[in-house]
Amino acid sequence: MSTTPISLDLNNIQGDILSGLPKKTQYYIFFKIQDAAKFRSDLAHFIPLIKTVAQVLKDRDDIDDHKRRGQPGLIPLVGVNISISHFGFVKLGIDDSTLAPNGTEDVFVKGQKQDAITNLGDPKRADGNPDWEDAFLNEIDGLIIISGESHATIEKKKHEIEHIFGVHTHHASIQEVKSIRGDVRPGDQSGHEHFGFLDGISNPTVNGFDTNVNPGPKSVDPGKVLVGQTGDPTPTREDWAKDGSFLVFRYLFQLVPEFDKFLEEHPLKKDGNGKDLTPEKGSELLGARMVGRWKSGAPIDVSPFQDDPELADDPKRTNDFKFEGERTSQLKCPFAAHVRKTNPRDDLEPDFSIDDRRILRRGVQFGPEVTRAEHNSGKTIHDRGLLFTCYQSHIENGFQFLQQSWANTANFPPFTGIGNATGLDPLIGQGDRAMSGLDPLSPQNVLPIDTFIIPRGGEYFFSPSLKALKENIATGVQFTVQA
Ligand code: HEM
Incomplete structure (x- = not known):
């Protein structure tokens, strides 16, 4: 400051x-x-x-x-x-x-x-x-x-x-x-x-x-x-x-039908309270745990087992979380979830400052909506994805560090006690993505994650x-x- x-x-x-x-x-x-x-x-x-x-x-x-x-x-x-x-x-x-x-x-x-x-x-x-x-x-x-x-x-x-x-x-x-x-x-x-x-x-x-x-x-x-x-x-x-x-x-190209199919094929059976989930809810929870937020935007660190659109809509609450006291716990949010990998908050702070790692993300989607044929076959036919853009005063501190040292590094965050099983970022991690923590009741289980995001330039x-x-x-x- x-x-x-x-x-x-x-x-x-x-x-x-x-x-x-x-x-x-x-x-x-x-x-x-x-x-x-x-x-x-x-x-x-x-x-x-x-x-x-x-x-x-x-x-x-x-x-x-x-x-x-x-x-x-x-x-x-x-x-x-x-x-x-x-x-x-x-x-x-x-x-x-x-x-x-x-x-x-x-x-x-x-x-x-x-x-x-x-x-x-x-x-x-x-x-x-x-x-x-x-x-x-x-x-x-x-x-x-x-x-x-x-x-x-x-x-x-x-x-x-x-x-x-x-x-x-x-x-x-x-x-x-x-x-x-x-x-x-x-x-x-x-x-x-x-x-x-x-x-x-x-x-x-x-x-x-x-x-x-x-x-x-x-x-x-x-x-x-x-x-x-x-x-x-x-x-x-x-x-x-x-x-x-x-x-x-x-x-960044995104394989959306393949991503949807993966969620469909690996539904979580129970939430973190032991409550049975329908296949739809189990797939929804799996996706939310890969990203760290529900599709609505609600953070799973605040609302871990069910979506809360009101929370997502409230600017005073939707970003008010820091994985506090969770350096060894994946109950609420897996260590490798995309938002935890790219902004680990209390996983590092206050011991380490992460100010130099913050980036301002812009960018926009490209390509059409998923067609019925793509949805039914689970295969991408039309190119689509994200024109990812971010700003920072130092590339090696910002984007490059996030991609290389956090997203692509299996034993990050460092205090988990489970080393490599933490896994790569399931979305943008380059390499073998296999992450723990997806199942809140059996966090030690490791799930291999297919490729859903492909860098093409x-x-x-x-x-x-x-x-x-x-x-x-x-x-x-x-x-x-x-x-
Ligand atoms: C197609 C590729 C990507 C998709 C689909 C994606 C998706 C998302 C989503 C859904 C969120 C949560 C919403 C939010 O916090 O704003 C998010 C957050 C974020 N993403 Fe990505 N992302 C992609 C690529 C990247 C890349 C390449 C980086 C950097 C290396 C990155 C860094 C971040 C950061 C820093 C956050 C905010 C984390 C936080 O402060 O809580 N993302 N991304």
Whole structure:
């Protein structure tokens, strides 16, 4: 916690980082820079399209106002953000070495393709590359996110942006490597990821930004997310990097019919009180214990054996749990449950601070709803999943640590006394997933878990401040031009 007052310039920070661009649908446009000089000058026309945190807050007020008045439909809204990879900075002749606290060893400099093989545990192809879509095996220099309330709105903005960069002409400054459209799920599944669980409930609140803080994990200093701000674990940063944030993107495919079938085939017979469960309730409890929350979002640490939608809807209670006094108990929540692996709360605190491990998750679903044919066969036919995106001021402390040292590590959390039987994260763990604790009455039983989430691409980016984009990146001033 800082002692000096924190003052953030919300007009200088890209909107997705602290406030999340409002979205029903989004384009993720991955691009390569073809002509660095032209890209710089095109940026001058692109920068005015970028939505800042201050503007997103205003958009959110407008949305609330629209709802309060009971007006029909959605107000037309569009938000654009941009981020650049190390490879992009190199092409632009920008010395980004100080972005990498560990110099050339830093994962930002190496890129996620290399990290996927070395540290993240992604499945490999025979040629040694991660088993990713070809587009992500190529160099990607940057990412533009377009967020809006309708397909028509984001489509129009995409054309406008393509026009700015001369895409589809002989003088294009960028080439689109891959564009993916994500869509929030329809109807009552809005806000739920494809397995059906409400997502985006537990993001850290940020000191100096979030005014409405509900009970739950303690707030973090802005430097855990924003480079150069109070709490940034890297003490020296160049001016241009301040107020930027590292964006981690992962292209994660989800095998939903297979996941549903697995739950159906392994129903729990009894809950933790010894009460008999119907097969449906037994499958529902199994899923909740893999995730650590019910599909409604209610945390199982608070409501372990039956869903409680009212608890899920109450912002004062839905995050107010910490696995307190449970370092050797899986009765309420298995050690390897996804939310316990990725935010272990009292499994580590207060002995160890986990402030440096907090990430701000954004992202959106892609792909259609499960069809009847898929449901009946238990087999995925149409690609779907999560465009996983998170922000942090240090990739190795944030996403990479969560994936490698927590999700992929069988004997984490460390105090369980059951070592490797704790298991990998049943959703995102890379390797042999077999976890204990799923059956609350026989927690020592270990259940092998099939693969339900497959990484098919990704990259590490930096989302610079507006000032850096205008005064440095678009002009080249204050950088060591390498070539
Ligand atoms: C398709 C892939 C994924 C799915 C379906 C998924 C699903 C979920 C769900 C349902 C929650 C609970 C809701 C919430 O707390 O907001 C959650 C929480 C979380 N997930 Fe994931 N997730 C995925 C990938 C990842 C990845 C790759 C990471 C990081 C390595 C991650 C880190 C987290 C964190 C930090 C939380 C919050 C835990 C807490 O504070 O209680 N997730 N995820």
